[in-house]
Amino acid sequence: MSQSLVDYLVENEPAFRKARLPALYSDFQTQRTLNPDGYQANVSAWRSALGHIVGSGLAPAGRAAAPSLFVLQSDEQLLRALESKQYGRPLALGAVVREAIAAKDLIPLREFLDAKESIYRRPWSMWNLASWTMKQLGVADMLKNDSLPPGQFVVVSNVEEAGKTFSAQNGPVAATQTRFERTFSKAHFYQTFNNQLLDGKHLSETDMDVLLLFLSRDKSAILYDGTTVKIRPPGAAHQEPAEITPEDTSIAQLKELLTSLTHQTALLSARIDLLTAQAKQAIGKSNRVAALAALRSKKLAESTLERRLATAGQLEEVAARIEQAADNVQLVQVMEASGAALEGLHAQVGGTERVEEVVGRLREQMAAADEVGSILAESAGTVVVDEEEIDDELAELEGEERRKADEVERVAREERERQEAEEMRQRLEAVGKVPEGEPTAAEKAAEKDMQAAEDLMSRMSLKEVLDS
Incomplete structure (x- = not known):
């Protein structure tokens, strides 16, 4: 060792x-x-x-x-x-x-x-x-x-480690659980959390006493009075009593009894299955006495199981009613707190008369501000703008822009016409002269093109004279 x-x-x-x-x-x-x-x-x-x-x-x-x-x-x-x-x-x-x-x-x-x-x-x-x-x-x-x-x-460090594990596992969950789900008897708490805190190791009864005191007295993570445990959700200081109430004790006892009945019914179901198998085995061996004994025990177990299930059903119904009543209490408390909050806010507002008075004063001050602004504008002098002069100046600017655009377009058009006349002249020179006699079709076409070119050049010359 x-x-x-x-x-x-x-x-x-x-x-x-x-x-x-x-x-x-x-x-x-x-x-x-x-x-x-x-x-x-x-x-x-x-x-x-x-x-x-x-x-x-x-x-x-x-x-x-x-x-x-x-x-x-x-x-x-x-x-x-x-x-x-x-x-x-x-x-x-x-x-x-x-x-x-x-x-x-x-x-x-x-x-x-x-x-x-x-x-x-x-x-x-x-x-x-x-x-x-x-x-x-x-x-x-x-x-x-x-x-x-x-x-x-x-050993304080060991207890602190278990407390941190407990808070990490149950703190966030407790925020969504009901009062019924967060309440345990000491024995039920021990069965539930015994092997969940230190890597699956089992706590002794002394360990559980130490942990419960540490969580309640030193960490305020639970409420504990020696027999009943209630996990405190985050922010519970202003929502729930800071002590174990008789209702909490009743809930804890009810949950412990339900857990015990659930365990008993599981054991009885397993015993019934075992006795059924024993009866079949005895019949297979032609052992009538053993088969009858197994069947009698099975009937007794079935009768006990039926009573346990009926009791468990009644307790579950009671538990549902208690849980519903607890929810109603919490709902009423929230509504009461909300009503008090609204009452306080309305008191701060001061009622409709005070609101009308405040709005009236605000309107008066806004009107006074507008009046002051008008007076200041008059004292600084008002500049009168002649709209007709602005329109005439705008029209003049627009006309100037149009003339510039027309000039650009005229120059571009004349350039294109010169280029066309030059191309026509070059084509005519390329054709050349032919012997006298009846003009051919090509000569007629060339003569026609020449005449058109001359007309075009004449018009251009005339337009330049007019423009000048």
Whole structure:
């Protein structure tokens, strides 16, 4: 057992390398003043290791039936479990535990369960001041004790890890669940969440007591009165009572009974199937007595199952009515809050008379602003614009643009006509003259083209004279 626990530390704790085991198992308390950094490194390594040993379920359970995942049993059995064949027992483990207790990383179990205030509240008392002063002066070293403090201590880091897992799994879901779905008896809560928080590991009853107190007192994630548990949805502080009500207790008891009946009906159904198989097997072996006994037991089981199913049906109907009533209560509360909000807003508005008064004053101020603007415009002088002059100037500009466009078009047209006349002249010169006599068809066509060219050139010359 002891060697396997040491092997676990070597394999899973980075600080427990084989090269460091001699230092970790030595009495390093003298390093508190001579080598403070080395002392703190050894203490941190052991504190982390103790938390992981407890969380893994490998720590000695003492007289408990099952190992605890949240509570460290500090005693001689722990020292024997951590004993190494090569290095012996950890000589400074007592100092490690006392450091963890002083830092509130380890809290005595009874103190944790009886605390009325959050474990995170650290009042600065006279004893804290005196302890701090003694530590600064080195007087505390004179009071050190090598023995291991005996008792049961809550490992706060393990409880915090389970609390984070619970909040991550159920916080968002609780926002969409009804009051009925979020309410449990303690036993029902234990059955539901037992193996869902630490990688499938089962929590002991002590672990569940510690976790429920932590979630309710230190994290305000649930409401808990010792018997009934209600998960608080986000923002529930202003929607639900901050305590367990008698209605919550009734809901929790009803859900626990329904769960028990569901489990019983499943067992009875399985028993009926088993007895049926036994009766068939007995008939196959011609064992009439065994077959009759199996059938009688089957009938009794069927009768019990019928009663259980009827009871479960009645309870489910009651549960549906309770859930509907709870929804109605929440609806009425929302409507009441909405009515109060509207009433407050209307009170801020001041009624219709105040609204009419405000609107009237606004209109008066707007009219006054318009009047002031008019007066300022008159004092600055008003410029009168003659619209006819603007129209005449616009027409003149448009006419000028049209003349420019006509000039461009005329020049382009004349250029095209010159090019056509030049091409005609070149074609006529290419034809040449023929002997006198009856003109041929080609000569007639050429003469006609020549005449047309001359006419065209005459018109162009005349137009240039007219234009000039």
